[in-house]
Amino acid sequence: MSVPITVTKYLCIGCPLGCSLEVEHSGQQIHDIRGYQCKRGKDFAISEHTDPRRTLTTTVRVIGGTERRLPVKTEKPIPRDKVLRLRDELRRVTVKAPIRTGDVILPDVLGLGSAVVATRDIKAV
Amino acid sequence: MNEIHRPLRPEYDVVVVGGGPAGMGAALGAREAGAERVLIIDREKEAGGILWQCIHAGFGLHYFKEELTGPEYAQRFLKQVEEAAIDVVTDAFVLDIDRELNVTLISSAEGIGMRTVAAGAVVLAMGARERTRGAIHIPGTRPAGVLTAGLAQKMVNIMGCLPGRRAVILGSGDIGLIMARRLTLEGVEVCGVYEIMPYANGLNRNIVQCLHDYDIPLTLSHTVIEIHGTHRVEKVTVAPVDENLRPIASQGRDIPCDTLLLAIGLIPETELARQLAIRIDRVTNGPVVSSTMETSMPGVFACGNVVHIHDLVDFVTEESLLAGRNAGTYAIKGQLSKDTIALVPGEGISYCVPHTISPDREHTIYLRVRRPQERCSIVLGDLYERRLRYAFPAEMIRLQIKPEHLQGFEGTRLPVELRVP
Structure with missing residues (x-):
């Protein structure tokens, strides 16, 4: 059974023009891309359609430090649809000061291909 | 934590008001220019400014050529500030700067209290407030x-x-x-x-x-x-x-x-500039500055969001290093060469910084347009044209002007305009 052809719209983030991109596709298979004005737009449409990824930045609780919250990020962009799952994992995390930038706060528990690391130093009190 | 590297000196070559990205950049610029005694005065318990709370990524793409979060960007600069032996007084507030550049501050950091330090040059880097x-x-x-x-x-x-x-x-x-x-x-x-x-x-x-x-x-x-x-x-x-x-x-x-x-929106934090009766641009609400980032008061420089609101911290750093280098040179030499050409925002341009330039040097000019426009040019009189596929008020435009662009120009006022073909 063939997948029906549909059109999904994206807003290009390449520059402030913000071209409205249309991807005609059958699921992952792209038939046509319309609306872009430069190569960046076309590339963005393809990556957003086939494998959209985001860097998650958030904070986790700190005890014994000079700060209450530790800012963290995913080392690499992760699949967009896994962002909220990872956020939920991080809500359960508490770390103990001292912390150094780059310390692994949460290893790649969800198999996303990226650990979560600290983005600032926090001294112990 | 109240951090200061050593006791406050009574005299500094350059005193920087504000320890955010603009202040840190200016202090480093001053050291680069050869100023040895440089002081940063910051309101918070640690320098770094608003970057600490900007935990998202997107900083540093221009300056470091990699994507950092705000805290990471702040820490890289704080480390340089520390390595450059720049004094930092935290938990502090500047009460007054007089016309001889005596800076009076008050700090709750241990052992500071209220002090007056003499400065060879001052850099205003107080940033902005939210509307x-x-x-x-x-x-x-x-x-x-x-x-x-x-x-x-x-x-x-x-x-x-x-x-x-x-x-x-x-x-x-x-x-x-x-x-x-x-x-x-x-x-x-x-x-x-x-x-x-x-x-x-x-x-x-x-x-x-x-x-x-x-x-x-x-x-x-x-x-x-x-x-x-x-x-x-x-x-x-x-x-x-x-x-x-x-x-x-x-x-x-x-x-x-x-x-x-x-x-x-944001409004430049200009109380100190106003106390000094420094000229303020009515559009940016920040000080009018020369191409050396000097305000209308000799020896007082300004950079970062106190001058105009930036989109990217990378450009704050660029502008602040320049302000700091010139403040350092001023502190050592006592004066800087004067600009001869005023940039006049004309059709379609809301403002440009700096407000004046000199034909003997390269300049980076930051400006904003008044309205969104596709396929247009920014022109400086008949001397320079930069074609753009688009221009948006929300995106600052940055022009690099070289001495050859200004060759032969003998006027004192150069209009900057948005031109649509």
Whole structure:
């Protein structure tokens, strides 16, 4: 059974023009891309359609430090649809000061291909 | 933690007011120029400024050629400040700068109190404040739950508490968009972002990654016309605006919420500049500066958001290193060469910085256009033309002007204009 052809719209983030991109596709298979004005737009449409990824930045609780919250990020962009799952994992995390930038706060528990690391130093009190 | 590397000296070559990205850049620039005694005065318990609460990524792409978060960007500079043996006094506030450049400060850091230090040059790097409800006169009651987006950012990212449970955001600048995502990730329901202009003020990247990703609606040509609630915000009324940005109250509708975030722009923090009767640009609301980032008062320089509101911290750093280098040179030599050409914002241009240039040097000119425009040029008289595929008020334009562009020009006023073919 063939997948029906549909059109999904994206807003290009390449520059402030913000071209409205249309991807005609059958699921992952792209038939046509319309609306872009430069190569960046076309590339963005393809990556957003086939494998959209985001860097998650958030904070986790700190005890014994000079700060209450530790800012963290995913080392690499992760699949967009896994962002909220990872956020939920991080809500359960508490770390103990001292912390150094780059310390692994949460290893790649969800198999996303990226650990979560600290983005600032926090001294112990 | 109150940190100071050593006791305050009575005299400094360069005193920098503000320890955010602009202040740190200026202090490093001053050291580069050979100034040995450099002091940064900062209000918070640690220098770094607003970067600490900007935990999102997107900083450093121009300057470091890699994507950093705000805290990472701050730490790289703090490390350089430390290595350059720059004094930092924290928990401090500058009360006065006199015309001989004596800087009076007060600090709650241990062993400081109230002090006056003599400066060879001063750099103003106080940044900006957020515009508040009063700036746009939103009618209604005065309940708790109305706050600026940056304050909400500090609450969530630094203090670890939420401003409310259900929020409406007014203003589509990047801070508003970033906070829409941030609150959503922390479990706050964001009902929508409302923008009075017919176009969004933030980067498309943020519209996609902060709003679309989380199905947060952005409503253009709308504003909040009333705030309701006795003790706490209970609802806000939003209404469309006509082409003159006047609300059409009859088409208003109520949105139940307990929080209203205002992301409606920034104003340079210029109290000290005004005390010194430094000339202020009526468009930027920041000091008028020469190509050396010197204000109308000799020996007083300015950089960063106190001069004009930047989109990217990378350009704050660039501008601040320049201001600091010149402040350092001034402190050592006593004066700098004067500019001879005034840049005059003309058709389609809201402002440009610096306000004056000199034909013997290279310049970086930052400017903003008044309205969105596709396929246009920025021209400097007949001397220079830069073609652009697009120009947006929300995106600062940066021009590199070389001495050869100005060769043969003998005038004193050079109009800067947006030209549409």
